Amino acid sequence: MSVDTRVNLGGIALRNPVLTASGTFGYGTEFAPFLDLTRIGGFVAKSLTLEPRQGNPPARIAEAPAGMLNAISLENVGVDAFVREKLPALPEGVTVIASVFETEISRYAEVAKRLTGAPHVAGLEVNASCPHVKSGGIEFGQRPALLRDLVAAVRRASELPLLVKLSPNVTDIAEMARVCEGEGADGISLINSVQALEVDPETRRPVLSNVLGGLSGPAIRPIALRMVWQASRAVSIPICGMGGIASAEDAVKFLLCGATAVQVGTLNYLEPGIAGEVADGLVAYAERHGLGRLADLIGALETGRGAPASPVRRG
Amino acid sequence: MTPSQRVIAPMRGEARVVSLLDEGGPNRRLVLAVPGWPGFHPGQFVMLSPGARRSVPQRDPLLPRPMAVFRTHPAGEGTRVEILFKVHGRGTALLADTVPGDRIGVVGPLGTPFPVPPPGARALLVAGGTGIASVYQLASELVSRGTRVDVLLGARSAVDLMGEADFAALDLELTVATEDGTRGRRGVVTDLLDEALAQGGAPVVYACGPTPMMRAAAELAVRHGRPCWVSLENPMACGFGVCLGCAAPLRAGGFALVCRDGPVLPAEAVAWDGLP
Numbered sequence: 306m307s308v309d310t311r312v313n314l315g316g317i318a319l320r321n322p323v324l325t326a327s328g329t330f331g332y333g334t335e336f337a338p339f340l341d342l343t344r345i346g347g348f349v350a351k352s353l354t355l356e357p358r359q360g361n362p363p364a365r366i367a368e369a370p371a372g373m374l375n376a377i378s379l380e381n382v383g384v385d386a387f388v389r390e391k392l393p394a395l396p397e398g399v400t401v402i403a404s405v406f407e408t409e410i411s412r413y414a415e416v417a418k419r420l421t422g423a424p425h426v427a428g429l430e431v432n433a434s435c436p437h438v439k440s441g442g443i444e445f446g447q448r449p450a451l452l453r454d455l456v457a458a459v460r461r462a463s464e465l466p467l468l469v470k471l472s473p474n475v476t477d478i479a480e481m482a483r484v485c486e487g488e489g490a491d492g493i494s495l496i497n498s499v500q501a502l503e504v505d506p507e508t509r510r511p512v513l514s515n516v517l518g519g520l521s522g523p524a525i526r527p528i529a530l531r532m533v534w535q536a537s538r539a540v541s542i543p544i545c546g547m548g549g550i551a552s553a554e555d556a557v558k559f560l561l562c563g564a565t566a567v568q569v570g571t572l573n574y575l576e577p578g579i580a581g582e583v584a585d586g587l588v589a590y591a592e593r594h595g596l597g598r599l600a601d602l603i604g605a606l607e608t609g610r611g612a613p614a615s616p617v618r619r620g
Numbered sequence: 621m622t623p624s625q626r627v628i629a630p631m632r633g634e635a636r637v638v639s640l641l642d643e644g645g646p647n648r649r650l651v652l653a654v655p656g657w658p659g660f661h662p663g664q665f666v667m668l669s670p671g672a673r674r675s676v677p678q679r680d681p682l683l684p685r686p687m688a689v690f691r692t693h694p695a696g697e698g699t700r701v702e703i704l705f706k707v708h709g710r711g712t713a714l715l716a717d718t719v720p721g722d723r724i725g726v727v728g729p730l731g732t733p734f735p736v737p738p739p740g741a742r743a744l745l746v747a748g749g750t751g752i753a754s755v756y757q758l759a760s761e762l763v764s765r766g767t768r769v770d771v772l773l774g775a776r777s778a779v780d781l782m783g784e785a786d787f788a789a790l791d792l793e794l795t796v797a798t799e800d801g802t803r804g805r806r807g808v809v810t811d812l813l814d815e816a817l818a819q820g821g822a823p824v825v826y827a828c829g830p831t832p833m834m835r836a837a838a839e840l841a842v843r844h845g846r847p848c849w850v851s852l853e854n855p856m857a858c859g860f861g862v863c864l865g866c867a868a869p870l871r872a873g874g875f876a877l878v879c880r881d882g883p884v885l886p887a888e889a890v891a892w893d894g895l896p
Binding site: 329330336338339360362363365366367368371375377514522551571574575 | 629630680681682683684727855858860864867868869896
């Protein structure tokens with residue numbers, strides 16, 4: 306039986322629903338020894354700013370139970386070098402979603418503008434949720450009024466399909482999702498890392514130089530599933546779900562909770578190439594369960610005691 | 621990297637534990653069979669995931685551990701890759717609990733290797749702690765090339781010293797120091813370095829070990845006007861330049877990624893005060 310793996314993520318046609326998450330996949334070429342990038346739906350590149358940006362001093366990472374903390378602070382080559390040098394280095398047929406980050410709304414819009422029309426770039430993901438930069442980022446994802454202005458401005462700057470990556474560090478994710486939908490976003494990515502702190506009891510200091518960092522990895526997966534489920538019930542635009550995905554079965558959980566596509570993140574560090582195995586594993590899962598389309602899993606979580614609900618079709 | 625060193629594309633695969641030897645104190649010698657091993661250069665490392673390839677993958681601790689490749693031996697069903705390590709945390713404890721037949725995730729070889737010294741130059745290798753594991757292959761290859769090699773190894777105590785017998789089996793000058801005097805000279809290994817540099821001979825210095833040791837070695841090399849290469853050991857999540865977790869500050873400003881630009885860096889480039 307052949308399985309139809311295609312999904313449509315807010316106007317981005319994907320050959321399969323497996324993407325890789327921004328900040329965990331560099332600019333794609335770093336994975337050339339490990340993975341044929343056309344095996345996956347695509348990848349979300351490292352967040353880009355208008356100018357090249359340097360990261361925090363060490364220590365930038367720390368281990369946590371079944372996860373890790375990072376406070377890199379969005380080090381990147383800048384949008385122009387990305388378009389000039391990184392994109393042309395990619396093989397044909399690779400789908401890229403470019404991640405946009407800045408500290409002011411007008412600068413977010415300018416980065417979006419410069420990415421529009423660049424080769425490989427099939428869509429934008431606005432990073433409104435970095436948990437460890439001093440200004441911008443998470444503020445936009447935590448205040449509905451700011452988020453509204455941000456999404457509206459980027460929407461005006463580019464006709465590319467527009468995803469907004471939301472922070473889990475909010476009280477009401479449904480409200481944030483509705484703000485994005487109301488301003489014309491084509492989809493929502495969640496969750497970014499969970500704001501966290503780790504301490505060294507011997508030195509009595511924070512482990513990270515930035516004090517606060519973002520927790521990622523399997524440790525946050527149930528939180529991510531919960532928020533994807535809540536967001537998917539609040540809006541009708543598609544959701545791209547992520548948080549500690551380590552297997553095809555993990556990806557299935559996100560689809561069931563309402564995600565149209567998923568992103569593999571932290572696991573890329575320890576198992577470079579695992580995204581390809583997740584994509585293959587989804588096909589094996591579908592065959593095992595007699596499904597003709599992966600899209601039939603989207604939102605098919607059965608929460609009632611009675612007869613199974615019919616799956617929501619968003620793919 | 622020296623121009624004559626070919627670039628080796630890293631592999632991702634599954635290693636099988638062939639043997640795990642307790643070498644006293646915290647020291648362990650792990651021998652892995654690695655099918656498809658592409659080879660390596662001195663100073664390169666692998667990322668080992670002891671939990672990832674269990675029948676039920678263990679995700680805690682999550683991150684792989686960077687380990688210098690001590691040496692390799694050809695074998696039929698997978699090159700033998702030898703790793704020397706110390707048990708000092710959760711990841712190394714998991715590695716130390718493996719038994720022959722266990723499967724371990726491996727990615728590598730990674731990183732920029734030690735450059736070889738110019739023809740005719742002498743090499744002075746100084747290493748302490750687990751840094752000893754990073755310089756064995758360099759010593760071995762330089763001896764094979766006919767380079768005169770002096771090796772200085774240091775440890776807190778005799779029981780902490782790793783790899784001494786392996787170095788002693790090579791055709792080189794080996795001197796050992798321990799802080800408590802239980803093996804070799806009493807003192808720190810950089811005392812030996814100071815004396816060796818004072819004897820002249822214009823060696824190229826290679827250093828790997830705890831940061832304070834490498835910093836002291838770098839300062840001694842500068843004082844004696846000798847070039848010095850250090851191999852840094854920052855924590856890292858990926859090992860191939862994407863997590864950006866291992867950044868080491870540079871004196872010229874900005875950062876080097878220890879995994880990609882290093883681990884071997886020219887000592888004078890490192891901003892030692894900025895290392896954690």
